Amino acid sequence: MEYAIEVEGLSKHFGSYAAVDNISFSVPKNKIFGFLGPNGSGKSTTIRMLCGVLLPTAGNLRVLGKDVKTNTDFVRQNLGYMSQKFSLYEDLSVEKNLDFYAGIYGLNKSAREVRKRELLSMAKLEGREKQIAGHLSGGWKQRLALGCAMIHRPQLMILDEPTAGVDPISRREFWGIIRELADQGTSFLITTHYMDEAERCDLIGFIYNGKIIGDVVSPIHLLEQERAKGIEDVFVRYVDRMNKEESSPGIGGYNA
Amino acid sequence: MRNRFSFQRFWSIVKKEFFQIIRDPVSIKVPIVIPIVWIVLFGYSVQNNVDHIALAVFDQSKTQESRELVSLFSNSGSFTVAKDVASISELSDLLDAGKVRSGIVIPPNFQKALQSGEAAKVKFLVDGTDPTIAGTALNSASLVWKDYIADITGQRMNLLGIGESSGFNSLVLATDIKYNPTMENSVFSIPGLIALIVQNITIMLSAFTLVREREKGTIEQLMVTPVKASELIFGKLIPYIVIGYIGFLFSLIICILLFGVHISGSFPLFLGLCFLFVLCTLSIGILISTIAKTQVQAMNYTSLILLPSVLLSGFIFPREAMPVVIDTLSYLIPLTYFIEITRGIMVKGVGIEFLITQVTVLCIFTLAMLSIACMRFKKTLD
Ligand SMILES: Nc1ncnc2c1ncn2[C@@H]1O[C@H](COP(=O)(O)OP(=O)(O)OP(=O)(O)O)[C@@H](O)[C@H]1O
Ligand SMILES: [Mg+2]
Numbered sequence: 031m032e033y034a035i036e037v038e039g040l041s042k043h044f045g046s047y048a049a050v051d052n053i054s055f056s057v058p059k060n061k062i063f064g065f066l067g068p069n070g071s072g073k074s075t076t077i078r079m080l081c082g083v084l085l086p087t088a089g090n091l092r093v094l095g096k097d098v099k100t101n102t103d104f105v106r107q108n109l110g111y112m113s114q115k116f117s118l119y120e121d122l123s124v125e126k127n128l129d130f131y132a133g134i135y136g137l138n139k140s141a142r143e144v145r146k147r148e149l150l151s152m153a154k155l156e157g158r159e160k161q162i163a164g165h166l167s168g169g170w171k172q173r174l175a176l177g178c179a180m181i182h183r184p185q186l187m188i189l190d191e192p193t194a195g196v197d198p199i200s201r202r203e204f205w206g207i208i209r210e211l212a213d214q215g216t217s218f219l220i221t222t223h224y225m226d227e228a229e230r231c232d233l234i235g236f237i238y239n240g241k242i243i244g245d246v247v248s249p250i251h252l253l254e255q256e257r258a259k260g261i262e263d264v265f266v267r268y269v270d271r272m273n274k275e276e277s278s279p280g281i282g283g284y285n286a
Numbered sequence: 287m288r289n290r291f292s293f294q295r296f297w298s299i300v301k302k303e304f305f306q307i308i309r310d311p312v313s314i315k316v317p318i319v320i321p322i323v324w325i326v327l328f329g330y331s332v333q334n335n336v337d338h339i340a341l342a343v344f345d346q347s348k349t350q351e352s353r354e355l356v357s358l359f360s361n362s363g364s365f366t367v368a369k370d371v372a373s374i375s376e377l378s379d380l381l382d383a384g385k386v387r388s389g390i391v392i393p394p395n396f397q398k399a400l401q402s403g404e405a406a407k408v409k410f411l412v413d414g415t416d417p418t419i420a421g422t423a424l425n426s427a428s429l430v431w432k433d434y435i436a437d438i439t440g441q442r443m444n445l446l447g448i449g450e451s452s453g454f455n456s457l458v459l460a461t462d463i464k465y466n467p468t469m470e471n472s473v474f475s476i477p478g479l480i481a482l483i484v485q486n487i488t489i490m491l492s493a494f495t496l497v498r499e500r501e502k503g504t505i506e507q508l509m510v511t512p513v514k515a516s517e518l519i520f521g522k523l524i525p526y527i528v529i530g531y532i533g534f535l536f537s538l539i540i541c542i543l544l545f546g547v548h549i550s551g552s553f554p555l556f557l558g559l560c561f562l563f564v565l566c567t568l569s570i571g572i573l574i575s576t577i578a579k580t581q582v583q584a585m586n587y588t589s590l591i592l593l594p595s596v597l598l599s600g601f602i603f604p605r606e607a608m609p610v611v612i613d614t615l616s617y618l619i620p621l622t623y624f625i626e627i628t629r630g631i632m633v634k635g636v637g638i639e640f641l642i643t644q645v646t647v648l649c650i651f652t653l654a655m656l657s658i659a660c661m662r663f664k665k666t667l668d
Pocket of ligand 1: 076
């Protein structure tokens with residue numbers, strides 16, 4: 031099977047604190063992978079290492095079959111990234127933002143115009159080209175950020191909480207776009223705290239305290255396996271189980 | 287395989303940065319407001335201090351001759367007789383209170399001294415709090431005195447013939463500095479002022495350029511793109527060169543209009559070397575931007591550079607008067623070299639052949655700082 035992401039023994043330490051602690055998982059191509067976990071569990075840190083923005087303390091990372099460390103240029107040309115924080119130029123217009131990333135990714139003038147029109151229509155931003163990005167509302171901003179992140183037609187998109195703070199209608203629209211892109215062959219890694227979004231993923235994986243819990247499986251499969259009603263129950267169960275495991279040696283000793 | 291420097295990416299950065307600058311009210315105002323503020327503060331204070339230094343007169347002689355001497359002081363334009371006093375203590379009170387900056391004490395036997403060569407001392411007192419004022423006061427006083435002596439000697443020689451010794455060489459006026467005290471001070475400081483303004487505009491603007499992206503989070507988005515450190519840094523440099531140069535031209539024009547300074551040397555050479563200096567100080571700013579993590583840090587580093595450069599570059603204090611250790615430090619400050627260049631071209635009218643050292647050093651500074659900035663800017667957040 032061809033993999034979009036392969037992570038092997040990956041760790042990231044900030045000083046003595048292990049934000050990501052020896053994790054391994056793989057995600058096949060052409061899937062929407064939901065990367066779930068509570069606040070501070072290490073999702074963004076893992077993602078930043080995948081994008082080459084942070085250097086791993088240990089471990090191997092392969093993106094689209096290529097080692098991230100040695101194929102930086104390939105990875106940069108084929109990966110689209112939307113960071114957790116809105117990170118477009120808020121003082122520039124919608125069009126200037128798109129123009130900028132088009133130039134940075136080396137699109138020539140005619141390709142740029144075509145691509146811009148495609149993305150504007152995809153993000154439903156037509157007619158707002160001249161509007162300042164900072165003045166857009168949450169949902170529009172996220173769709174513009176998505177547009178900028180995929181201006182170079184990346185094979186893999188990594189989206190860190192793309193729908194945080196976005197209303198349900200806009201979120202549904204956003205997922206509509208993502209599903210369409212996935213059907214056309216783009217692979218996705220998405221983090222989210224919304225369980226309805228988790229259920230829309232092809233595959234999901236859990237991370238807690240820098241460690242991966244369970245396997246990368248489909249949501250339906252997971253529900254059957256755990257005999258749970260919803261992803262949220264599984265999520266809570268995982269966290270409880272991990273907390274018990276971590277504190278059990280101490281408590282055990284105390285009881286004996 | 288490493289990707290090569292791409293002009294398209296570089297140009298995208300230039301355009302983006304330019305659009306951001308013209309949308310930013312602060313960046314647009316800096317090259318206009320800073321020159322005005324600095325020129326008004328420095329330029330005028332320097333000029334006003336040169337003339338009309340308040341002078342207290344303690345005339346114990348009260349003769350035609352003594353009044354003549356006092357009027358020479360006030361006619362020189364450097365002094366304004368603020369008060370006639372009746373005692374030494376009154377005079378020193380005025381000096382203590384800062385009501386006058388200088389005082390002249392004419393002895394009771396002044397007239398006799400002139401006529402019969404009796405020993406007498408005319409005292410000139412000066413408040414040394416502000417060295418600039420004190421220096422100007424001393425220079426002007428010594429000039430007035432020299433004129434006066436020359437005049438008297440001339441009259442004497444006419445009367446008594448050559449060779450007659452005079453008995454009035456006893457004025458307490460230790461300094462005999464050789465430059466023309468009336469205007470030199472302001473003419474000397476304007477080139478330095480222009481250099482300082484250029485430095486401040488460029489460093490202040492460019493020091494924040496990368497830090498701002500770091501704080502806003504846009505740098506993270508840039509890091510995942512194929513853009514190279516050199517494309518980013520040179521791309522950011524271009525718009526600031528334009529802004530910095532506009533600031534320079536603007537301050538030059540103000541100084542020409544207000545102070546009537548003119549450039550004695552080659553004008554194109556002057557413009558060219560100012561361009562070099564803009565580039566040099568921008569590279570300092572960009573380097574700060576790669577080192578600082580936050581805008582507050584960038585601000586601190588900026589003042590860490592600006593303050594010593596004001597004090598050590600020779601802008602305020604002559605470098606000749608500095609202790610060797612401090613003077614050695616001033617060689618590490620690009621402004622030092624550029625002030626030598628501006629004074630050389632504007633005041634002395636020298637050509638490039640006298641400025642080779644300064645120009646070479648500025649080029650080395652620029653290249654070194656840009657290379658360090660490119661190397662320091664790693665495309666990771668660690
Ligand atoms: N640069 C850093 N220096 C020190 N600690 C860091 C740094 N970045 C992240 N951490 C810590 O690492 C842990 C994991 O952070 P991370 O941002 O990866 O969590 P996350 O799963 O993305 O959380 P959230 O859902 O809130 O976005 C947190 O405890 C965080 O405080
Ligand atoms: Mg996060």
